[in-house]
Amino acid sequence: xxxxxxxxxxxxxxxxxxxxxxxxxxxxxxxxxxxxxxxxxxxxxxxxxxxxxxxxxxxxxxxxxxxxxxxxxxxxxxxxxxxxxxxxxxxxxxxxxxxxxxxxxxxxxxxxxxxxxxxxxxxxxxxxxxxxxxxxxxxxxxxxxxxxxxxxxxxxxxxxxxxxxxxxxxxxxxxxxxxxxxxxxxxxxxxxxxxxxxxxxxxxxxxxxxxxxxxxxxxxxxxxxxxx
Amino acid sequence: xxxxxxxxxxxxxxxxxxxxxxxxxxxxxxxxxxxxxxxxxxxxxxxxxxxxxxxxxxxxxxxxxxxxxxxxxxxxxxxxxxxxxxxxxxxxxxxxxxxxxxxxxxxxxxxxxxxxxxxxxxxxxxxxxxxxxxxxxxxxxxxxxxxxxxxxxxxxxxxxxxxxxxxxxxxxxxxxxxxxxxxxxxxxxxxxxxxxxxxxxxxxxxxxxxxxxxxxxxxxxxxxxxxx
Amino acid sequence: xxxxxxxxxxxxxxxxxxxxxxxxxxxxxxxxxxxxxxxxxxxxxxxxxxxxxxxxxxxxxxxxxxxxxxxxxxxxxxxxxxxxxxxxxxxxxxxxxxxxxxxxxxxxxxxxxxxxxxxxxxxxxxxxxxxxxxxxxxxxxxxxxxxxxxxxxxxxxxxxxxxxxxxxxxxxxxxxxxxxxxxxxxxxxxxxxxxxxxxxxxxxxxxxxxxxxxxxxxxxxxxxxxxx
Amino acid sequence: xxxxxxxxxxxxxxxxxxxxxxxxxxxxxxxxxxxxxxxxxxxxxxxxxxxxxxxxxxxxxxxxxxxxxxxxxxxxxxxxxxxxxxxxxxxxxxxxxxxxxxxxxxxxxxxxxxxxxxxxxxxxxxxxxxxxxxxxxxxxxxxxxxxxxxxxxxxxxxxxxxxxxxxxxxxxxxxxxxxxxxxxxxxxxxxxxxxxxxxxxxxxxxxxxxxxxxxxxxxxxxxxxxxx
Numbered sequence: 001x002x003x004x005x006x007x008x009x010x011x012x013x014x015x016x017x018x019x020x021x022x023x024x025x026x027x028x029x030x031x032x033x034x035x036x037x038x039x040x041x042x043x044x045x046x047x048x049x050x051x052x053x054x055x056x057x058x059x060x061x062x063x064x065x066x067x068x069x070x071x072x073x074x075x076x077x078x079x080x081x082x083x084x085x086x087x088x089x090x091x092x093x094x095x096x097x098x099x100x101x102x103x104x105x106x107x108x109x110x111x112x113x114x115x116x117x118x119x120x121x122x123x124x125x126x127x128x129x130x131x132x133x134x135x136x137x138x139x140x141x142x143x144x145x146x147x148x149x150x151x152x153x154x155x156x157x158x159x160x161x162x163x164x165x166x167x168x169x170x171x172x173x174x175x176x177x178x179x180x181x182x183x184x185x186x187x188x189x190x191x192x193x194x195x196x197x198x199x200x201x202x203x204x205x206x207x208x209x210x211x212x213x214x215x216x217x218x219x220x221x222x223x224x225x226x227x228x
Numbered sequence: 229x230x231x232x233x234x235x236x237x238x239x240x241x242x243x244x245x246x247x248x249x250x251x252x253x254x255x256x257x258x259x260x261x262x263x264x265x266x267x268x269x270x271x272x273x274x275x276x277x278x279x280x281x282x283x284x285x286x287x288x289x290x291x292x293x294x295x296x297x298x299x300x301x302x303x304x305x306x307x308x309x310x311x312x313x314x315x316x317x318x319x320x321x322x323x324x325x326x327x328x329x330x331x332x333x334x335x336x337x338x339x340x341x342x343x344x345x346x347x348x349x350x351x352x353x354x355x356x357x358x359x360x361x362x363x364x365x366x367x368x369x370x371x372x373x374x375x376x377x378x379x380x381x382x383x384x385x386x387x388x389x390x391x392x393x394x395x396x397x398x399x400x401x402x403x404x405x406x407x408x409x410x411x412x413x414x415x416x417x418x419x420x421x422x423x424x425x426x427x428x429x430x431x432x433x434x435x436x437x438x439x440x441x442x443x444x445x446x447x448x449x450x451x452x453x454x455x456x
Numbered sequence: 457x458x459x460x461x462x463x464x465x466x467x468x469x470x471x472x473x474x475x476x477x478x479x480x481x482x483x484x485x486x487x488x489x490x491x492x493x494x495x496x497x498x499x500x501x502x503x504x505x506x507x508x509x510x511x512x513x514x515x516x517x518x519x520x521x522x523x524x525x526x527x528x529x530x531x532x533x534x535x536x537x538x539x540x541x542x543x544x545x546x547x548x549x550x551x552x553x554x555x556x557x558x559x560x561x562x563x564x565x566x567x568x569x570x571x572x573x574x575x576x577x578x579x580x581x582x583x584x585x586x587x588x589x590x591x592x593x594x595x596x597x598x599x600x601x602x603x604x605x606x607x608x609x610x611x612x613x614x615x616x617x618x619x620x621x622x623x624x625x626x627x628x629x630x631x632x633x634x635x636x637x638x639x640x641x642x643x644x645x646x647x648x649x650x651x652x653x654x655x656x657x658x659x660x661x662x663x664x665x666x667x668x669x670x671x672x673x674x675x676x677x678x679x680x681x682x683x684x
Numbered sequence: 685x686x687x688x689x690x691x692x693x694x695x696x697x698x699x700x701x702x703x704x705x706x707x708x709x710x711x712x713x714x715x716x717x718x719x720x721x722x723x724x725x726x727x728x729x730x731x732x733x734x735x736x737x738x739x740x741x742x743x744x745x746x747x748x749x750x751x752x753x754x755x756x757x758x759x760x761x762x763x764x765x766x767x768x769x770x771x772x773x774x775x776x777x778x779x780x781x782x783x784x785x786x787x788x789x790x791x792x793x794x795x796x797x798x799x800x801x802x803x804x805x806x807x808x809x810x811x812x813x814x815x816x817x818x819x820x821x822x823x824x825x826x827x828x829x830x831x832x833x834x835x836x837x838x839x840x841x842x843x844x845x846x847x848x849x850x851x852x853x854x855x856x857x858x859x860x861x862x863x864x865x866x867x868x869x870x871x872x873x874x875x876x877x878x879x880x881x882x883x884x885x886x887x888x889x890x891x892x893x894x895x896x897x898x899x900x901x902x903x904x905x906x907x908x909x910x911x912x
Contacts, residue, residue, distance in 0.1 A: 017300035021314035047308060048276035049315040066305030072245035074378050074434070077294030077307075077327035080275060086249035087277040099305035100786040103779065103816060104809050125788050132787060132819040135857070136812055150302050173819070173857075206302070328558040331551065331588060332581050353560050360559060360591040363629070364584055401591070401629075473756035477770035503764060504732035505771040522761030528701035530834050530890070533750030533763075533783035536731060542705035543733040555761035606758050662758070 004061045004090060004119060005041045006178055007225045008201035009191070009218070010142075011208050012065065012093065013046040019209045024050040025057050027208075030215050032058040038222035041201075045093055048079060055088025063121065064092040066099050069108035081116040091119030094138065097146040103132075110138045121180070123203070130166045134173040141170060142203040144182035150206055154184040156193035167198035186217075188224035195225065232289045232318060232347060233269045234406055235453045236429035237419070237446070238370075239436050240293065240321065241274040247437045252278040253285050255436075258443045260286040266450035269429075273321055276307060283316025291349065292320040294327045297336035309344040319347030322366065325374040331360075338366045349408070351431070358394045362402040369398060370431040372410035378434055382412040384421035395426035414445075416452035423453065460517045460546060460575060461497045462634055463681045464657035465647070465674070466598075467664050468521065468549065469502040475665045480506040481513050483664075486671050488514040494678035497657075501549055504535060511544025519577065520548040522555045525564035537572040547575030550594065553602040559588075566594045577636070579659070586622045590629040597626060598659040600638035606662055610640040612649035623654035642673075644680035651681065688745045688774060688803060689725045690862055691909045692885035693875070693902070694826075695892050696749065696777065697730040703893045708734040709741050711892075714899050716742040722906035725885075729777055732763060739772025747805065748776040750783045753792035765800040775803030778822065781830040787816075794822050805864070807887070814850045818858040825854060826887040828866035834890055838868040840877035851882035870901075872908035879909065 011031060013019035019027050024046045035042040045063040046054050055062050068078040084092060094109050095101045101109065106122060113120040120138040124130040130141050143166045148155050156163055167179055181194035182203035194202050202221070211217040239259060241247035247255050252274045263270040273291040274282050283290050296306040312320060322337050323329045329337065334350060341348040348366040352358040358369050371394045376383050384391055395407055409422035410431035422430050430449070439445040467487060469475035475483050480502045491498040501519040502510050511518050524534040540548060550565050551557045557565065562578060569576040576594040580586040586597050599622045604611050612619055623635055637650035638659035650658050658677070667673040695715060697703035703711050708730045719726040729747040730738050739746050752762040768776060778793050779785045785793065790806060797804040804822040808814040814825050827850045832839050840847055851863055865878035866887035878886050886905070895901040 012304060015298060015300055015303040015306050015308040015311070017310065020300060020308060020311045045304075047311045049279050049307075049311050051277050052280050064305075070243060072243055072248065075243040075326050076240060076273075076321065076324040076433075077292075078243050079277075079305075080243040080248060082245065083243070083248045083275045083277050093304065095787060096304040097788070098303050100788055102784040103787045103790055103813055104781070104784055106787055107810070107813050107816070126791070128820055129787055129791050132791070132816040135816040135819060205304075323559060325560070328560055330556040331559045331562055331585055332553070332556055334559055335582070335585050335588070354563070356592055357559055357563050360563070360588040363588040363591060468760060471754060471756055471759040471762055471764040471767070473766065476756060476764060476767045501760075503767045505735050505763075505767050507733050508736050526699060528699055528704065531699045531782050532696060532729075532777065532780040532889075533748075534699050535733075535761075536699040536704060538701065539699070539704045539731045539733050549760065552760040554759050661760075 004043065006200040007195060008041045008043060008178070008180065009221055010043040010045060010063065010121070010180060010201065010203045012203060012205040013044060013209060014205050015047060016209045020047060021050065025053055027214060028054045028058045028060065031218060032060045034215065034218040034222050035060055038219070038226050040222035040225050042218065042222065043091070051084065051089055052087045061090045062088060064089050065096065066094070067092045067109060067113065067118070069105050069112050081112045081118060085116045085118055089118065091121060091139070094120055094122045096123045097125060097144060097149060106133065107136050110136050123182070127162055127166045127169060131169045131173055134170040134177050137174060138177065140178040140180055142180040142182045144203065148183035151184045152186045154186065154190035154193065156181055156190055156197055158184070160193070160197055163194065163197040163199060188220040191221045191224045232271060234428040235423060236269045236271060236406070236408065237449055238271040238273060238291065238349070238408060238429065238431045240431060240433040241272060241437060242433050243275060244437045248275060249278065253281055255442060256282045256286045256288060259446060260288045262443065262446040262450050263288055266447070266454050268450035268453050270446065270450065271319070279312065279317055280315045289318045290316060292317050293324065294322070295320045295337060295341065295346070297333050297340050309340045309346060313344045313346055317346065319349060319367070322348055322350045324351045325353060325372060325377060334361065335364050338364050351410070355390055355394045355397060359397045359401055362398040362405050365402060366405065368406040368408055370408040370410045372431065376411035379412045380414045382414065382418035382421065384409055384418055384425055386412070388421070388425055391422065391425040391427060416448040419449045419452045460499060462656040463651060464497045464499060464634070464636065465677050466499040466501060466519065466577070466636060466657065466659045468659060468661040469500060469665060470661050471503060472665045476503060477506065481509055483670060484510045484514045484516060487674060488516045490671065490674040490678050491516055494675070494682050496678035496681050498674065498678065499547070507540065507545055508543045517547065518545045520545050521552065522550070523548045523565060523569065523574070525561050525568050537568045537574060541572045541574055545574065547577060547595070550576055550578045552579045553581060553600060553605060562589065563592050566592050579638070583618055583622045583625060587625045587629055590626040590633050593630060594633065596634040596636055598636040598638045600659065604639035607640045608642045610642065610646035610649065612637055612646055612653055614640070616649070616653055619650065619653040619655060644676040647677045647680045688727060690884040691879060692725045692727060692862070692864065693905055694727040694729060694747065694805070694864060694885065694887045696887060696889040697728060697893060698889050699731060700893045704731060705734065709737055711898060712738045712742045712744060715902060716744045718899065718902040718906050719744055722903070722910050724906035724909050726902065726906065727775070735768065735773055736771045745774045746772060747803070748773050749780065750778070751776045751793060751797065751802070753789050753796050765796045765802060769800045769802055773802065775805060775823070778804055778806045780807045781809060781828060781833060790817065791820050794820050807866070811846055811850045811853060815853045815857055818854040818861050821858060822861065824862040824864055826864040826866045828887065832867035835868045836870045838870065838874035838877065840865055840874055840881055842868070844877070844881055847878065847881040847883060872904040875905045875908045
């Protein structure tokens with residue numbers, strides 16, 4: 001199993017065409033290249049169908065974008081945690097603002113992730129939701145104000161108090177949770193600011209996937225960590 | 229592209245552990261074996277993560293269990309039709325009773341499937357829903373009374389009038405739609421009855437996936453077609 | 457029971473503050489006044505909590521904005537058709553674009569409405585969805601392209617072919633269905649155009665609820681019918 | 685505004701026919717009678733359409749079964765908190781296991797309830813979900829293992845450790861939250877056990893609504909509190 005260590009740069013491929021199919025594999029290889037060069041941990045969260053080819057091609061940690069809190073019985077069109085694990089993924093996003101779950105399902109999904117040896121990364125919109133999620137003992141929480149997702153305005157700049165406040169409250173509730181900072185991360189300064197505010201990594205999507213030169217931007221992100 | 233012809237046996241792998249990961253590839257190979265031996269068209273609908281490995285390993289037509297009616301933009305945890313197509317699938321289930329969609333989304337999903345060159349198989353609970361779905365011009369409709377799914381009671385036996393009535397109404401609305409018969413299909417007689425009632429194939433899940441010897445049962449199903 | 461006849465002006469109160477509580481009752485009284493003066497049938501679709509007081513205060517036909525396809529058993533926070541009927545409503549909107557249902561639920565809801573003696577008004581986004589809905593035999597279909605809802609651009613002007621095409625196809629499938637025209641209706645000309653294109657009424661919301669003088673606008677709407 | 689005090693017996697009318705329309709008003713009057721006789725606070729949570737008539741008829745505190753976290757803008761078929769408040773309700777259930785919400789919506793709904801002066805009663809399935817909900821600062825939490833709802837097996841008997849464990853953890857996170865015990869409450873002993881385990885009331889449905897003599901059972905419940 002590919003080891004995950006912090007600080008972590010986690011790249012959400014979403015359903016962008018630049019990160020689908022062969023292009024998804026290529027982007028994962030770019031992530032691997034930067035990770036090997038800088039020794040910074042870079043994870044990728046591709047679409048479900050691309051998980052197996054990517055796990056075959058690279059050795060960076062792969063995350064699903066979602067799993068369902070189900071057992072291997074009769075469900076159609078659902079994401080069985082075991083299928084994700086067997087394909088080679090090491091973790092999963094849970095409750096992304098574009099794929100929200102009920103509170104009961106977040107609880108059940110974190111438990112299923114633990115049972116199937118998948119790292120759980122719960123996405124949360126704000127401080128109070130992050131704190132509630134922390135009670136459920138996921139491995140990581142990614143704070144992402146949804147109104148900043150896809151913008152070039154990082155939460156660390158627009159709402160630094162959301163990040164530092166979240167770190168403080170979450171750590172008080174559950175000191176073991178790793179906190180990532182998401183939404184609007186596009187420059188090396190954004191990554192540095194996120195770490196300075198107490199998080200242990202970033203969740204990034206369009207900032208990398210839509211970049212003209214993803215290698216260059218990822219390298220900058222990684223260097224802002226190694227040179228911090 | 230793998231050609232699909234009728235009569236069609238379409239096997240829904242659901243999220244059964246017997247049809248996940250390596251076992252999914254093996255089951256697809258069994259389907260291929262029977263298809264080659266009998267020249268009956270056998271399609272498989274595995275979980276998303278297993279689509280790529282299965283398309284790599286076999287030449288039977290592969291269907292997704294669901295797609296979302298989305299364009300390649302910012303969605304997390306969704307199923308982009310293009311990703312399914314690029315992975316090698318030739319079609320998709322839509323609106324399975326375990327993954328139901330709004331009417332507007334069924335309409336949009338059929339259109340997206342057409343745009344991405346995927347065959348659309350809309351699942352419907354009863355005659356009136358099948359007729360409504362036929363208006364939206366999918367390639368196929370699978371009639372599956374949800375109360376019979378997972379039982380060993382075939383709709384062709386329990387409710388033959390649902391099957392023949394559906395065939396009649398759907399063909400009147402849209403003579404181009406291929407009609408499959410689902411729910412409770414477990415024996416060669418069930419397959420024969422389905423064809424006799426005017427359908428052009430079956431949608432089957434536990435009857436194959438949970439069989440002690442899937443090869444034997446699939447062979448019986450295929451022979452009930454070739455010897456009809 | 458308050459009789460519904462066509463042409464029908466049906467006013468959706470939505471959750472606008474101008475149409476909540478006492479203001480809802482007042483707006484329903486305005487509708488009644490115009491209806492009595494012009495003999496045009498004007499229905500109102502208030503929020504659930506306002507149905508009983510409105511039915512008590514006025515004699516215009518009252519519609520719910522939604523019902524659930526449930527029987528009187530164990531559900532919390534759902535809308536039991538019988539409760540709506542007992543409160544005095546004569547019908548219900550179904551599948552408004554702001555409250556969409558699965559295809560199976562639309563089918564079941566229309567059947568429950570029939571059982572509880574409620575008129576069913578299914579909302580549909582476009583021609584193909586209207587045609588699919590017509591198969592399910594509701595009493596009325598309201599065609600409302602969602603992109604025009606809340607604008608001042610009537611579908612009868614922006615997309616007249618959607619309206620006339622819908623009328624043609626729906627009537628071919630089910631000549632008994634009454635077709636209403638919705639989205640962007642704000643002037644008497646919009647109402648006249650809707651009728652000219654073959655519909656038998658309008659579904660209107662902000663055009664009345666947000667009007668400076670709802671009485672004046674409703675009167676204009678009604679007169680565009682009586683003077684046609 | 686009708687004052688709510690603890691210990692509280694809160695009766696969820698659900699969509700039972702025994703608690704719809706005129707029968708709902710009658711059941712609320714029964715609750716009022718017992719409350720006046722025993723001075724125990726008894727709240728009722730009827731269907732939306734019955735809120736206004738009940739608030740008109742009785743003086744016991746009335747709760748909605750659900751509200752949506754929306755502002756008074758363009759929504760159809762939704763529950764505007766302001767409409768509930770204006771109709772006379774003093775609070776609302778949130779996230780009942782039969783009407784579950786996303787974590788973000790629970791957070792937003794609690795905030796909207798506070799803004800509109802409605803007491804928030806969040807329903808939770810188990811200890812960890814109750815603890816997560818407590819972080820969001822509702823007024824009350826009702827612990828209801830969904831597998832016991834509608835049974836005659838009280839959680840206080842089947843899983844006393846769920847109740848006492850929940851009380852302990854929730855009070856540590858947020859000592860101001862009132863904890864109710866739900867699911868399977870049918871006898872005076874169940875009520876007494878719930879209070880003994882540290883809760884401040886019960887959330888009950890079929891135990892009262894489906895009782896042959898709701899007055900008698902409610903009186904027993906209330907006396908198990910006054911005589912404790």
